[in-house]
Every structure is written in structure tokens, then in C-alpha cells.
Amino acid sequence: MMNKNKVIVKILGQEYTIVGDESREFMQRVSNYVDDKMLEIAEKNKKFSTAMVAVLTAINIGDEYFKLFDDYQKLKAENERPTHELEETKKLLEAATIEIKKKTIEYENLLKEYEDMKESLRNTEANYMELREEVNRLSYELNIKNNKLKKEEKINEDLKNKLVQSEVKLVQTKKELQEFIEAFDNS
Numbered sequence: 241m242m243n244k245n246k247v248i249v250k251i252l253g254q255e256y257t258i259v260g261d262e263s264r265e266f267m268q269r270v271s272n273y274v275d276d277k278m279l280e281i282a283e284k285n286k287k288f289s290t291a292m293v294a295v296l297t298a299i300n301i302g303d304e305y306f307k308l309f310d311d312y313q314k315l316k317a318e319n320e321r322p323t324h325e326l327e328e329t330k331k332l333l334e335a336a337t338i339e340i341k342k343k344t345i346e347y348e349n350l351l352k353e354y355e356d357m358k359e360s361l362r363n364t365e366a367n368y369m370e371l372r373e374e375v376n377r378l379s380y381e382l383n384i385k386n387n388k389l390k391k392e393e394k395i396n397e398d399l400k401n402k403l404v405q406s407e408v409k410l411v412q413t414k415k416e417l418q419e420f421i422e423a424f425d426n427s
Contacts, residue, residue: 251275252282252290277301308424315420319413326406333399340392347385354378 247264248257249271258267277297282288288296357375 247271249275252278252293254290274301312420312424315413315417319410319417322406322410322413326403326410329399329403329406333396333403336392336396336399340389340396343385343389343392347382347389350378350382350385354382 244259244261245264245267246257246259247267248255249268250256251271251274256271258271260267274297277300278293281296281300282293285293285296354375357378
């Protein structure tokens with residue numbers, strides 16, 4: 241069983257004994273915060289009873305809490321968005337990489353076929369015209385495939401850059417969230 245900490249605090253001139261799992265310093269800090277808020281309200285409204293001051297203080301602290309909680313939720317959502325974008329970019333990158341591999345194989349096969357045809361053309365005069373037409377066709381297709389491959393490589397490079405940007409944005413957002421959480425925990 242955990243040891244309970246006990247601290248005596250003063251809130252609006254009244255002493256209270258607080259027992260909790262948190263450190264004494266934390267409990268004292270929370271009590272000082274509540275005391276400061278209650279003193280602020282009591283000084284502005286001298287006619288209010290202690291109960292009224294306590295209720296107004298609770299409302300003000302609740303207001304602060306919900307505003308901070310809303311800010312936290314927004315930051316959390318902003319933090320999740322780059323992660324989602326990163327996952328989508330990774331999926332696109334994987335698909336593009338697979339497509340580039342297919343195009344590369346097609347390109348290599350066409351290149352080999354082209355080279356084979358060139359060799360065959362050198363060895364035979366009888367089919368010179370037919371082979372020349374076939375080589376021209378394959379050369380044209382090779383150029384088209386080569387152009388497509390270059391475009392796919394460009395798309396792949398763009399996707400890699402987006403991935404890097406998304407990862408940088410994710411790191412920055414996580415850092416901002418961590419700083420916010422630390423600031424929130426310290427307040």
C-alpha cells in the first residue's frame with residue numbers, strides 16, 4: 241500500500257489538513273493556487289461569504305481547466321493529423337515503389353529485347369527491313385517506358401520528400417505537445 245502524504249495548508253485564513261498520494265510540495269502548490277484565487281475574489285467582493293467565494297473560485301478554476309483541456313484536445317488532434325498524413329504518404333510511397341519496380345522490370349526486359357534485336361539485325365541481312373521496323377518499334381516503346389519510368393522516379397522522389405516533411409512536422413508537433421504538457425503540468 242502506498243504511503244499517504246499529509247500536509248497542513250492555509251486557505252483564506254483557515255487551516256486544512258490534506259492527505260493524498262501526491263508529494264507534499266504538489267499538494268502545497270495546489271493549495272497555494274486555490275488560496276490565491278480565493279483571496280483575489282474575496283478582495284474584489286468584500287461582502288461575499290466564504291462559501292460564495294469558494295463557489296466562484298471553483299467556477300473560475302473550472303473555466304481555466306476546460307479552456308486548457310480544449311487547448312490540449314486541439315493540440316492532440318493536431319498531433320494526430322501529421323501522423324495520419326505520414327501513414328497515408330507511406331502507403332502512397334509503397335505503392336509508387338512497387339510500381340517503379342514493375343516498370344523497371346518492364347524496362348529491363350524491353351532493353352534486353354532491344355539489345356537482342358539489335359544483335360539479330362547485325363547477324364542477318366535477309367530480314368533487315370522487318371527487323372529494322374521491329375527495332376524502331378521497340379526503341380519507341382523503350383523511350384515511352386523510359387519516360388514513364390523517369391516520371392515514376394520523380395513521383396517517388398516527391399513522395400520521399402513529403403515523407404521527410406511529414407516526419408519533421410510530426411517531430412515538431414510532438415515537441416510542442418510535450419512542451420505544452422510540461423507547461424500544463426507545471427502550472
